[in-house]
Amino acid sequence: MALYGERGFDNTTVAEIAERAGLTERTFFRHFADKREVLFDGAAELQELLVGRVADAPGSLAPIEAVAEALDAAGAQFQEHREFSRQRQAIIGASAELRERELIKLASLSAALADTLRRRGVSEPDASLTAEAGIAVFRIAFERWVDDANELALPDLMRDSLDHLRSVTGGV
């Protein structure tokens, strides 16, 4: 990722990444489908964490609360790597191709959450809407967090963003 930061994503080749990491190109492609995937290495792990937390949440929790607690856990993990997350987000923000890949990862995360909620007995459209709400909160909180003007910790920003979502959707 340091290379992307130095030269920009478009100007970095797979050969250069592999060399910096001490890998052959062949080994690189055994791990990553393409050079975009390097930046989304943590997506599967994040999905596992969120889905696992929602699946294991006490049955008494409202679906949105189960999602909120999963976001707390994810937020706490990201919080330990703020500088890394900021650099990564700057690289993604600068490339249309990477922003697309990120949208796809978030959509798949939302689908996985909806699926987990349905398995907890949440019916449609509530399962999908709860998942979409959770991903919207995640995305906006994350954006606020990588923005340098903001000093709040990510789990706090997640809770605050959920409160704002409640207030904007509820307020007539």
Added chain:
Amino acid sequence: MALYGERGFDNTTVAEIAERAGLTERTFFRHFADKREVLFDGAAELQELLVGRVADAPGSLAPIEAVAEALDAAGAQFQEHREFSRQRQAIIGASAELRERELIKLASLSAALADTLRRRGVSEPDASLTAEAGIAVFRIAFERWVDDANELALPDLMRDSLDHLRSVTGGV
């Protein structure tokens, strides 16, 4: 679009589309950046409609209500072309490439709505969260509408989905 339905998106070439439409390939590429864009021809128009409605809504309306009224208007327009929308959605659903393009269009719609809300004086993160909520409602309502089991009209499904979003985010 009929060609995509007959043969599948992947098996249809630009040459074939152009021929069916009575165009040269060159003219085709003057209108569309690539063959995916044919299916998203209406995206700019939809964005204009939603943004215009939100911009022109009475200042007394809560932001989410301004978005809900814009969705009513969009829903009423789509409602007149249900069969077309269903065919189109089936083609998009069958292709990962097209689902990606759709995500990009929805993200840009959300950004445009947030921008319009900020110009109405809505601060952040409320503007972005209201826009995300609106797009989530749009997406889920649309999915329910193209699903054959559902006989409700799209504007009703938009309102119903917003009510569900309110109830799932509010309920602790």
